[in-house]
Amino acid sequence: MGTNYTMPADSLVDSNYDFMFMNGENSHAYKARLPWVIAATRNWRMIARDLVALDLDPLDPVQNDIRDRLRLLLRYCLGASYTFRRRFRAHPKFQNPEGMAALTPLLRESLGLMVDLYRLGENYLQPIPLQGPGGDKWLIPNNQPLELLVNATILKLGPGANLDDIKARMLQSSIVGLHRTGAKMPLVGLPRVIFICAEHRHSACSADVFGKLGNMQDAFDVRRTARFGDVNDMQVWQRHGAHGSLCQDVADRFDFVTNWYNVQSGKTYMGRAKESQLSNDEYTELCRNMYDAVGAPSDEGKPGGTPLPLKTGYNHRQELGRSFYAASDGSRVMFQEMSRCWKCRFVFHYRMYPGAGEQQTGPNAMVPEDPRQTAFKANESTTKFKCAEDLAHWLCVAASGGNCGRQGQDGEQFNFPPF
Numbered sequence: 160m161g162t163n164y165t166m167p168a169d170s171l172v173d174s175n176y177d178f179m180f181m182n183g184e185n186s187h188a189y190k191a192r193l194p195w196v197i198a199a200t201r202n203w204r205m206i207a208r209d210l211v212a213l214d215l216d217p218l219d220p221v222q223n224d225i226r227d228r229l230r231l232l233l234r235y236c237l238g239a240s241y242t243f244r245r246r247f248r249a250h251p252k253f254q255n256p257e258g259m260a261a262l263t264p265l266l267r268e269s270l271g272l273m274v275d276l277y278r279l280g281e282n283y284l285q286p287i288p289l290q291g292p293g294g295d296k297w298l299i300p301n302n303q304p305l306e307l308l309v310n311a312t313i314l315k316l317g318p319g320a321n322l323d324d325i326k327a328r329m330l331q332s333s334i335v336g337l338h339r340t341g342a343k344m345p346l347v348g349l350p351r352v353i354f355i356c357a358e359h360r361h362s363a364c365s366a367d368v369f370g371k372l373g374n375m376q377d378a379f380d381v382r383r384t385a386r387f388g389d390v391n392d393m394q395v396w397q398r399h400g401a402h403g404s405l406c407q408d409v410a411d412r413f414d415f416v417t418n419w420y421n422v423q424s425g426k427t428y429m430g431r432a433k434e435s436q437l438s439n440d441e442y443t444e445l446c447r448n449m450y451d452a453v454g455a456p457s458d459e460g461k462p463g464g465t466p467l468p469l470k471t472g473y474n475h476r477q478e479l480g481r482s483f484y485a486a487s488d489g490s491r492v493m494f495q496e497m498s499r500c501w502k503c504r505f506v507f508h509y510r511m512y513p514g515a516g517e518q519q520t521g522p523n524a525m526v527p528e529d530p531r532q533t534a535f536k537a538n539e540s541t542t543k544f545k546c547a548e549d550l551a552h553w554l555c556v557a558a559s560g561g562n563c564g565r566q567g568q569d570g571e572q573f574n575f576p577p578f
Contacts, residue, residue, distance in 0.1 A: 186252035193247065193261060195371045199348035200240040200268040205334035206304045207233050207275035212333070213315050222314050229307040230279050236304070236348070237276065239375070240269045303383070305334070305349055305485055309362040313355075322357050322481055322525055329494050338486055338493035345370055346486050352497065353485040354547040356509070358478035359558040363551035364485060386550065402549075405471070405566075409449075409505045412467050416448050417535075419462035435531040442530055449505060470567030472506045473552055478563060480509035480555075481525065482547060496525060498532035503548040508573050 210229055215222040244265050247253055253261070312328050313320060329335055350364035366383055369376040420428045431437055432445065450466050482499050484491045491497070499507070511528045544550060556564040567573055 186250060189247050189250055189253070190261075192243070192371050193265065195345050195347045195369075196240060196243045197265045197268060198344045199369070199372065200236070200265060200272060201337070201344070202334060202348045203233055203236045203240075203304060204268050204272040204275065205332075205337050206308050207272055207279070209308055209332045209334055210311060211275050211278050213311055215311060215315065222311070225307060225311050225314060226279070228302055229304060229311065230276065232302065232304055232307065233272065233276060237269060237272050240265065240272070244269065302386070303350060303364045303367055303379070305353060306362050306364040308332070308334070309353060309355065313360050313362070318360070320357075320360070322355060322479065325355060325357075326483070326494060326525070335493050341487075346488050347372065349486040350547065351485055351488070352482055352547040354480060354482045354551040356475075356478055356480040356551055356555055358480070358563075359555050361551075361554055361558065363547050363554055365547040366545050368486075383544075383550075399544075402544075402552075406502055406506055406549075408467065409471065409502050412449055412465065413501055415464045416445070416462050419448075419464070420445075429535065433535045435529075437531065446530075467505065468567075469572040470569065472508050472567055472573045473564045474567060474571070474573075475507060475509040475552070475555060475564055478509055478555060479511075480551065481511060481528075485547075496528065498528050498530060498534070499548065500534040500536055500546060502536075503546055504530075504533060505573075507548045507552055509548075 206229070210226065210233075215226045217223045217226070244262055247262055247265075248259070250258075252258070309325070309329065312332075313325055316324055316328060346368050347370050348367060350367050352365040353362055354364075355362045367376075367379050369379070417429055428441075432442075437445065448462050450469060482497050482503075484493055484495050484497050487493045498504075512525065552564055
């Protein structure tokens with residue numbers, strides 16, 4: 160479940176404890192960031208609470224490993240929260256009752272996070288060393304908190320768990336309960352999307368969102384990119400370069416087709432598409448035009464340009480996998496099934512719905528994917544691999560020993576009429 164990489168201890172402070180700050184902070188910057196830090200700490204506290212509730216077996220090496228990864232990651236998050244609180248209190252502008260009162264919610268959240276980590280075995284009676292004996296390097300999990308929690312949940316449920324079981328268990332979690340209350344809070348410290356592969360029993364997230372905590376965003380993006388393989392391994396980067404080129408081809412074709420529709424309809428067609436107002440036939444035509452023949456004249460109702468080969472993408476059709484909202488944001492509800500982005504629809508060919516005899520009934524049963532809900536954007540992901548499916552694909556390839564996720568072969572067709 161994920162990989163580790165090492166970071167010199169002297170850079171740990173910069174990338175973990177001080178990453179909520181930038182040089183030359185003023186009182187306005189501190190005040191603007193305070194709600195974001197409070198929201199992030201609250202999310203991490205709920206995840207810590209859920210990890211305690213899972214009661215993972217410390218004698219089980221796999222369960223104990225994922226428990227320790229998440230515990231260590233949350234410890235760093237707690238350090239960042241305390242660092243912000245200390246700096247806020249030391250700022251001359253906030254050394255007054257109003258300033259102290261503004262910090263009360265953050266103190267409450269960080270203390271709650273500390274208590275739950277203590278219940279997991281962390282000893283906060285002793286200071287946490289930033290450097291081991293002899294200048295040892297920290298071993299830092301380069302995972303993401305919510306992803307680790309979902310993976311821990313899958314482990315706890317056991318090998319017979321399906322997507323319905325995982326969804327039902329996550330709906331009972333504290334973090335999902337917090338985000339389903341309708342409380343308005345910034346999307347921070349969580350990703351937008353989480354993808355779960357039932358076949359290989361793991362999850363993968365899109366990049367965590369940090370908004371006004373920009374330094375934190377940069378630090379975590381670097382870690383997430385490192386999860387795709389050893390940066391010094393040329394074969395890894397050649398493989399990722401080919402993956403990036405494939406994603407870029409889909410994005411370029413989408414831009415071309417989108418522009419053609421905008422010229423033909425004065426932007427009303429794609430406007431309707433983004434508002435999920437296309438008919439079944441219109442949506443199917445839009446998908447097929449991604450593959451249409453080269454040089455078809457526009458007066459015949461075809462966009463022309465350079466089409467995608469019918470074999471475009473990775474074959475995961477034997478694996479049941481699904482994307483979920485990883486945070487509540489507007490009309491989106493946390494852990495509600497969602498449609499993939501336009502790029503992922505054409506690159507990662509998973510089986511998105513249980514087959515005959517696999518469906519379950521009840522309030523937590525899986526909902527079929529609605530193609531009209533596709534996010535009409537194509538994340539190129541050529542360098543940062545921002546989509547959850549980008550990472551899920553490589554995890555599935557590794558878990559299967561390379562027996563799944565191969566690129567389409569000559570004669571293979573992945574194009575599809577969704578309706």
